[in-house]
Amino acid sequence: MNWKKWTITIFITLFLAVNFFLTYKKDSKIIKTNYIDEWTAVKEQDLILAKKKAGVITPSEEQYVYFDDKNGQFQEFLVKKGEKVQEGTPLFAYSSTDIESSKANLEAEITRLESELGSIEENITQLESLKTDLSAGLENEEEVASNDLMLIEAEIYDKELQMGRIESEIEKYNTLIDSNGKSLDNLMIKSNVSGVVKEISRNLKNPLITISSDQQQVEGILEEEEVLEITEGMKVFVTSPALKKKKESTITEISSNPIEQPKVNRKSQYRFSVQLNQDSEEEIVNGAHVDLKIIKQEVNNVLTVPYKSIKNKEAKSYIYVLQQNGTIEKRSIQTGMHVNQVQEVKEGAEKGELIVFQPSTLKNNAPFFTPLNTKEIETNLIGKMEKNEILRYIGRGFLSN
């Protein structure tokens, strides 16, 4: 008995094995069908590849104002901390007493020099008259007189040199007075930007005054890897609980040097800034934290399919299309951008075509059948159908395969 059972079992196993082999071997031409339980349509939409980052509002510029004691003595501050200033608002004043006294000194010097000049001129005039006297009496005592004449001429030359030197000294002092005059004008130091006074150093340590400009920007930090994908000029959307509407801007600058000294065992971080346009409607304070959405890539009105619907094989991509004749078509496609679960299709699909959602092993050009989706059924529809039609479909089922 056992012997009989054994042969039967062996025969059955062999039979099944042969069948399985014939069915699943490569290039098997066994008639197959496809069970499709989930499908979707090819859609047309915009795709945006964005990166979310955090940022903080800072002033775009800070102006530092310095005190140079060579320019004079400090007199007084003309603004307070926190005060709003415009371009040209005076910030602090140098004392003018120093300059006044030095001016007086210089003028005294000039007067002295001018009187010296005067006496030298008198000298020269005297020598000149002596010369003419000598020339007149030269006819009588020639040799001795011509020697004296030469001496006198040498002295006149000397004095004229002196005069020249003094005149140039006077010029020098005049220029000094002029420049002092200009310094007087510079006694009041004015602001270059409009903004708010951030800091005042009351103990006259430099920088004396710090002004933060009205122009604002958003500052953020990029990690080392992110710097590769984010470039200056990329569109950015700024949102925050403090802003009613989201603002649009671009990345104005990415610093080429990391924030901290580069070290081998630490990842470098880079600062980037996004310029904000002045908005008269909305104001946001410096230091407020905002959310940034950096648009890395954007395509509009492209055909898309779910990423799960694509099968990749040997660097080619395929989708499985439900065809109008009730069969599945394996179609190769050209892919584009990939954002999250969505894949752009550049070529190979048309809008509205139905494709298999998560294809497993499907046979190309084989018919497909679909399960009943109880969610979509409306019993009302059956009531609305004509009796003939209802019977026709039931009949088709009754006579199936």
Place this chain on the structure above:
Amino acid sequence: MFFRVQLLRGLFQPDICSHQMKEAEHIKGIWKRLALLLFTSLLIFSISAFFGIGNEALSKTIYELSPIEFETIKVLFGVGQVIQGVFISILLLYLQALYFWVFTAVVYKKLVIMQLFILTIYLIEQALSIPFHLLGIDQVSLPFSFGVIAQYLTENELIINFFSTITLFKIWSVILQAHYIKVLSEKSTQICLLIVIPINLFIWIIMALFPYIKVLL
């Protein structure tokens, strides 16, 4: 002597069962088993219809109809499929038993009981088909049928269809029927085979031709 109908015993211990059946005067449990089998057939065919097995013909309308309409016709189609399944089950029970009753002198009731076993086998076969269909294997290519081999040997659809209806389960049914008939009718083996095989062959041929009958309709 009492005989209680027990399906599994009837399938796997046909020697004992057949002799018991022969001797029995009162038979119990027919209705219960009958109800069980018919209910099971309803269940199995409903599951098969629910998965959409066999509704490939409706897939062509997927672009023409709205999702609701599409699902609705699938439901109606499925109802038809279930009716077909149950109808065949009933035919298998009573019609084949009728045939045997004509050609043997066995009590009709006992023949029906034998057909209960045969129906059980048929339902097992149907149940096993479901997972294979879901894996993408067509009705014609089921691994326990001769359809696979036939596809490699010929291109002729009719022949392929015919061989795909011959399955291991059908062979089992034939052997079982022959055994029971032999014991119940006390005829010789040869005659039993002569009775059993033609009817089954006939059924297989009808089933193979069925798709073509459809086209005529």
